Amino acid sequence: MPLLIRPDDLTGAETRALVAAHLAEMLENTPTESMHALDADRLSADGVTVWSAWVDDELAGMGACKDLGHDRAELKSMRVVERFLGQGIGRAMLRHIMEDAAERGIRSLWLETGSTDDFAAARGLYASEGFRECEAFAPYEPDPLSTFMTREL
Template identity: 40%
Template sequence: MFAIKTTSAHDRHFQLLVAELDAFQSVLYPAESNHCLDLTTVAEDGLHCVIVTGDANQPVGCGAVLMQQDGSAELKRIYVRSAWRGKQLGEAIVQRLEKIAIAQGCDQARLETGNQQLAAIRLYENLGYRQCEAFPPYQPDPLSVFMMKPL
């Protein structure tokens, strides 16, 4: 059983999960292809974070959605600890973030992920995301996969 709740980018459990994600990605990609925005530097009125808790209220996953000036939303920092993968948590996180984006008036969700994260790419495709060109603030990167979905 798991629960998803909203949290702050400053929440220590959220930060711990993001640090695990950063460590995971640093093994897969060189520093110049790790597009890791420090969410604690983003104005909180345009950022919404969620954390997933499992047994004994332990943090097992996270994600965030960043509202953009153009009416779109960017999904950020979606991560599920390996022991909890395969339990539909990634889908639940993305769907919760999409609901938040819709409630904020966004008409499109976008994301950037790495080309080595095949399970993540499949997850996003199964949820209706399609590959697209790089979008601001990103530049094209052969190690990045850019995706979008109308909301």
């Protein structure tokens, strides 16, 4: 399965649809005040880099990295298309983002994900790649529905 991860400007219909599906699912499972996923406009903002993952000509997933300043960045909008789950797409995207961040001089990555069972696979992936749980970081407040994690690069 040849996988291509490339920068994405979110102008393509496939990636915009994946962002919309991601937001819709997050809103189904998370109260609005605890949902921190970004829409396409906010993912297109300065300081955010987005990548899409492709298998042949089919979108398989996406991920983003938001600059937090002071040599820190935050993982955002990690998502794998359902039919590609369990095929290593998320891990490949995560490693790609970590490598890119390190090349840009980022020294630590941070993330917020859900704390409920439906986010267990995501938390497991992050932990297996060296992320550890931490306290809420700015701009977040402590939230029982959020798990915060960080990793030094």
